[in-house]
Amino acid sequence: MNTDKTEIRVAILDLYDGIANEGMRGFRDILERYKVKHGLNLKYEIFDVRRKAQVPGLNFDAYISSGGPGSPLDSEGTEWEKKYFQLIDKLEAHNQSDDPQKKHVLFVCHSFQLMCRRYGLGDINLRRSASFGILPVHMTEAGTREPAFEGLAEPFYTVDSRSWQVINPNMDRFKELGMEILALEKERPYVDLPRALMAIRFNEYFIATQFHPEADAIGMKLLLQRGDKKDEVINEHGEGKYREMIERLEEPNKIAHTQNTIIPNFLDEAILKYSVMLSDSEGTIGR
Template identity: 45%
Template sequence: MMNIRIALLDMNNNHANQGFKNIKELSEAFRRGSRENISIESFDVRSKNQVPDIEDFDIFISSGGPGNPHKEGLEWERKYTDFLDSIYGYNKSHDRKKYLFLICHSFQVASIHWELGKICKRESSSFGVIPIYKTQEAKDEFLFENLQEPFYGVDSRSFQFIEPNHRRFEKLGMKIMAMENIHPHLNIERAVMAIRFSDEIFGTQFHPEASPEAMIENLRDEKNKNVVIENIGMQKYIETLDNIDKGHLIATRAQILPRFLQFAKNNLLTIA
């Protein structure tokens, strides 16, 4: 029986975070539902400088996290960008590929590293459940196949990706797969929300791992509730709860990461 090895990269820098717990839950559900021998190992990238050796794993999921995605001269940053280049280069020269999913902070770091556009600080932090719009290039994207237009995802960011360098995208063969909402009354550019970096590497600015139940529980905790209301206001807080209650996140969580894992496994089994 084949062994498949999954590495989970924790980018939270020792901050408490529901997202990484959700990633572990989805990975464990995938392991339990598979007949193959699947192992899962976690790496604390930013606080312990732990980056997996790509030779030791088949599938990688790199989480979101707080702070500035631009380099600040820290040891983990060099290790992490070397890791990105190693996977990208490995896949160009090997039949049996490595599969990588990048979420939020990881997505921003990769976009900066590959010089894909402008990643800048927002005027105010964004938090909530937002509509996400597929691009024309995403019409055949299997990770979005059964999602409505627009679909919904959890958005939590102080930085954003705008002004994509389309020549750079074309040169590297990368494609923008989703954008944020249009703001007809505001003079601001729409942010990039998802990129297919290669056949094996995909990334989202939003959080496809978000659990509706866990998010509601967190938002209704009195301490968390007060922090969120202070940051985004009561109206946005109520709107976020309402969007979760409407079931907007169920399909996003059930499809994107599970489909990515299944796709990776199927291809790994094809080229054992």
Template identity: 25%
Template structure:
């Protein structure tokens, strides 16, 4: 069974790939995390392959890119000077140069790279929300792994993205309807977090100055994430496996 290498970009401490990275590795991927906020470099090019796996160009050593979440907005370049480079990479993914899977802030950066509007919500979404696949999602080679049932998912965001022109809406739900989408053949973005758990959510809540959603407390959010953990694990593992299988099929 062939292995694939995935580059993950972590934007700040405490926002790494977490168990999603473990599930990718269980499925046969080698996940390499780069942390530009610590001065680590982002490769300028990723490996580009044709459908038979032969190299077409590029000097990188990765089959795919994952852009992770964080507290910044997708255009907060002054405090995150590597953001323009990330958006340039995502434009390459949209053009079909390599696959990418982009989570929350990463999904917002993908949308911004495609010139979709990003807005600030009056109230953040934090905790468990019920989502579901669209018909396009059910037939998607990666997000089809989540089709067929309503699913609980973790949201933790105040920025909200519109669906980019030409994108396929894959997962929807809540009053932030763009929860996962695909641009081109294999540039995916999510608003929800498939990687997180109650322990990480507790760290994000600690000292965070976001107003909590109406009727929720920090304790109640942690409890609802803990209660959904079995389903979160099952679906997150399916998504990670589907992504690796897609990369291997190329």
């Protein structure tokens, strides 16, 4: 029996601009668990997009584009962003070709905002105050049918960490491009402000989340226990909200469930289904 497994390659686009973060560790941990669970010869490579203008080619099986600091507007016209969007153009062209293996991409937080600007999907602005915590996210009707959300409750809980937001969706543009809003931020009946978009299906192969599906309880606990972050949360939201965040970390149906659901579901669509199809036809896992 042929036990060789064709290498599966995942590109992680690091948009953190050298800023220390928990996001990249979260992506790596999820990929390592997924590799072991499915017995895959899976390897990943990290590209420093903003600091070094590094972007991958088309020789990867799936792509994950991270969050990052700063304004999603100020980078317009920079070298790194030009290269980044050139890659997106190439991926879109590939997916429109007759190549049977499509290239799936997950865009997270800062990447979500950049793509919303690229497509002209709504207003992008600075929030009155930063949103940070383990917060509920509400699925739209389209979200309840979304394969990446399969297994999530309504609402589901995840890590929301953003100073910028996408609001006031241009529904004519969504209709024109065939895109769907999958989720919105928590309901705030006491605040007369529009709800931010939290997840979008751009097309069959591109999905984006404003929240952080890679975040886990360990990373969040370390972050929240750091003196400066603890003070920041208490000053902004109060001690009660801080204690609530810590308590939510211990609940298995909150961010742990989200972390174990969305990205693995994305990888199932991006990698596993195609690999199983080739395994059935070729007797091996392949690309």
